[in-house]
Amino acid sequence: MRKLGIAVLLGCANMISAQGLTDMSHSKEAKMHNLPMGTTQWTGGFWADRFKMLSTTGIWSMWDTWNTPWEVVDAEGKHGSHGFRNFEVAAGTVEGKHHGPPFHDGDMYKWLEACASVYAITKDAKIDALMDKFIEQVALAQRNDGYIHTPVVISERLAGIDSHAGDNTVIGIEIGKDQKKAFASRLNFETYNLGHLMTAGIIHKRATGKTTLFNCGKKAADFLYNFLKNDAAELSRNAICPSHYMGAAEMYRETGDKKYLELAKGLIAIRDSVKNGEDHNQDRIPFREQYEAMGHAVRANYLYAGVADLYAETGETQLMKNLEAIWDDIVDHKIYIMGGCGALYDGVSPDGTTYNQPYIQQIHQAYGRQFQLPQEAAHNEICAQIGMMLFSWRLFQTTANPKFIDNIENELYNGILSGISLDGKDFFYTEALRRTKEFPYVMRWPKHRQRYISCFCCPPNTLRTLCQAQEYAYAVNGNTLYVNLYGQNQLKTKDLEIEQTTDYPWDGHIKLTIKKAKNLSTIKLHKPNWVEQYTVHVNGEPTTLEIARKWKAGDTIEIHFEMRPRLIEANPLVEEAKNQIAVQRGPIVYCLEGQDIEGGYRINDIALPADIKLTEHKMTMNGHEMTVLDGEAIVVNNAPWDNKTLYREVRPVTNKKVKIRLIPYYAWDNRGIQDMSLWLPFAR
Numbered sequence: 001m002r003k004l005g006i007a008v009l010l011g012c013a014n015m016i017s018a019q020g021l022t023d024m025s026h027s028k029e030a031k032m033h034n035l036p037m038g039t040t041q042w043t044g045g046f047w048a049d050r051f052k053m054l055s056t057t058g059i060w061s062m063w064d065t066w067n068t069p070w071e072v073v074d075a076e077g078k079h080g081s082h083g084f085r086n087f088e089v090a091a092g093t094v095e096g097k098h099h100g101p102p103f104h105d106g107d108m109y110k111w112l113e114a115c116a117s118v119y120a121i122t123k124d125a126k127i128d129a130l131m132d133k134f135i136e137q138v139a140l141a142q143r144n145d146g147y148i149h150t151p152v153v154i155s156e157r158l159a160g161i162d163s164h165a166g167d168n169t170v171i172g173i174e175i176g177k178d179q180k181k182a183f184a185s186r187l188n189f190e191t192y193n194l195g196h197l198m199t200a201g202i203i204h205k206r207a208t209g210k211t212t213l214f215n216c217g218k219k220a221a222d223f224l225y226n227f228l229k230n231d232a233a234e235l236s237r238n239a240i241c242p243s244h245y246m247g248a249a250e251m252y253r254e255t256g257d258k259k260y261l262e263l264a265k266g267l268i269a270i271r272d273s274v275k276n277g278e279d280h281n282q283d284r285i286p287f288r289e290q291y292e293a294m295g296h297a298v299r300a301n302y303l304y305a306g307v308a309d310l311y312a313e314t315g316e317t318q319l320m321k322n323l324e325a326i327w328d329d330i331v332d333h334k335i336y337i338m339g340g341c342g343a344l345y346d347g348v349s350p351d352g353t354t355y356n357q358p359y360i361q362q363i364h365q366a367y368g369r370q371f372q373l374p375q376e377a378a379h380n381e382i383c384a385q386i387g388m389m390l391f392s393w394r395l396f397q398t399t400a401n402p403k404f405i406d407n408i409e410n411e412l413y414n415g416i417l418s419g420i421s422l423d424g425k426d427f428f429y430t431e432a433l434r435r436t437k438e439f440p441y442v443m444r445w446p447k448h449r450q451r452y453i454s455c456f457c458c459p460p461n462t463l464r465t466l467c468q469a470q471e472y473a474y475a476v477n478g479n480t481l482y483v484n485l486y487g488q489n490q491l492k493t494k495d496l497e498i499e500q501t502t503d504y505p506w507d508g509h510i511k512l513t514i515k516k517a518k519n520l521s522t523i524k525l526h527k528p529n530w531v532e533q534y535t536v537h538v539n540g541e542p543t544t545l546e547i548a549r550k551w552k553a554g555d556t557i558e559i560h561f562e563m564r565p566r567l568i569e570a571n572p573l574v575e576e577a578k579n580q581i582a583v584q585r586g587p588i589v590y591c592l593e594g595q596d597i598e599g600g601y602r603i604n605d606i607a608l609p610a611d612i613k614l615t616e617h618k619m620t621m622n623g624h625e626m627t628v629l630d631g632e633a634i635v636v637n638n639a640p641w642d643n644k645t646l647y648r649e650v651r652p653v654t655n656k657k658v659k660i661r662l663i664p665y666y667a668w669d670n671r672g673i674q675d676m677s678l679w680l681p682f683a684r
Helices: 045-066 083-091 104-122 125-141 150-158 190-208 212-230 232-236 243-255 258-273 297-314 317-334 382-399 403-419 458-467
Strands: 040-042 344-349 361-367 474-477 480-483 489-492 496-502 509-517 522-525 534-538 546-548 556-561 565-569 580-585 588-597 606-609 615-621 624-635 656-664 680-683
Touching (some): 045 624, 083 125, 083 150, 104 125, 104 190, 190 243, 212 258, 243 258, 297 317, 297 361, 382 458, 588 624, 615 656
Antiparallel strands (some): 040 489, 474 480, 489 496, 509 556, 580 588, 588 656
16 A cells, blocks of 8 residues: 555545646655645736636647648748548548647647646636547557557558557568658657647646546557567667656656556666667666766757656665766756756767767757857757756755746746747747847748647647646645745645735735635745845744744745845856846846837847846736836937948947837747847846
């Protein structure tokens, strides 16, 4: 019999599930864990506004994208995603062929996870019915052995192979010209898809109490377990963007079945057996010899989050040594101020550290060298930011170190929220820190949000992560409550009820009112790393960030974080940001768009003086209220450059002042295509 979870101590046993996103209530090394899904709800302010957009527009607009067949072509000549139709064809519900990239299956599972996370809060019957509609096709498409990958299942149907009858395992079978076979290439992303199916099934069960998708996820985990036992070498070659590491660990937590822990251990262990591995996939050297972030940033961050899950269950000291060193390397050397990870479209590894040319490998979406952080040519796939957040959340749960919450807050407000338009319909795949008309290259991915992107992994990932933001606000350890994120919300279980009132992130005043506290003894308040001055009061009396007392209904905690615009500079080793500054207020990073420069001057024409006075104003953009910063910049260049001039003599500077307005970085590209820069020249 498993031990009682911490959630029961705080009165959560009456919920559909006493489990949150990552249920570490029984994990060996966990210092705390989530509260159950649905117990925290945004009640006003910033996040309630964003949650309303996500739940009423975001998931439904994306469903329209998924539900558009390939045959439908838009005005720009783009085909429909065919995402849902692929499942219908694989299920035998309709006839047809597979269209779209092989990872769309996993992307639809992420979208369903977003729906389930919204349902946990709203109990919207229409969302429930929509999920059931999709899940029905998933269950019909899945083979009896647990394998599901719509390109392969459709190919088997077209070839007359009945892979849904009997107890069979069809791997690597040749099924005809132009048809697909299972695990023919790691770039088919089968394990990535299966991992997201496992996670989505667990979240759906915790949100709804239903086991329909969970049973599919469990069958997928069983398939991987049998695959591991029968052909570990083949499986080891198919582990890119390894969501299945996290999926296996969470399946163990959900079921208590140790074979899924064995699966999680085995999946990571077999990486060391890969022959001719590469930094691209973090398997050139054994994981336990890795102490720096390297290679493809999404694959890397998913790997690190999965290993952190394994550490939570096993307590292997060496794994934590690797994880902490890698996390520090990212945060100290390789992450952007707005949380971006994977700076380079294409890099090499090792870079500049070896004379052995054959040893150097090309890396796509790469963590580059330390301090190598380009701006206009930045990659920063949003899935990498999400992976970083998942990594940080697991390290926080196993260490209680508040620095990991600082990263989570930064990613939510700046690195991830910027991926979706304010109306919830359009998405970035990558995130640049700068966009100018003079830039002479067309990058592989657009610097303008789009409704549908052929590589559609980031939009549903963005959607599910933001729909789950409330689940990170609190954590528990016995009778101790951790307050991690601030935003107007209500936390409510059978024995614990707290109301948080605030206009955060625009205002640093936060009030927590205790409505019920049957088993609560200690509250630990997070102080964000940008805070310099703060006060905390309980019932009007000054106190500390960690408050132990006998709590009763009516008790209040009032927190005040001083919030002012701050000018930020980068380490001079960041060549692309040398002699430039960024602006941050509270947790929000700001940027400048072209239309917010007085007199029609361009981004390249101005600099920010060291003594700039930035005043705060409210502004509404696309129905969303935000705080903007107004000030005066200096015109330092009024002679345009052309792309045929590389150098020229410095010309006199007039130091004319012009009015500018800085907006939150997450809000850029919502008013048409125009210049933008996060970093701006510094006129000292």
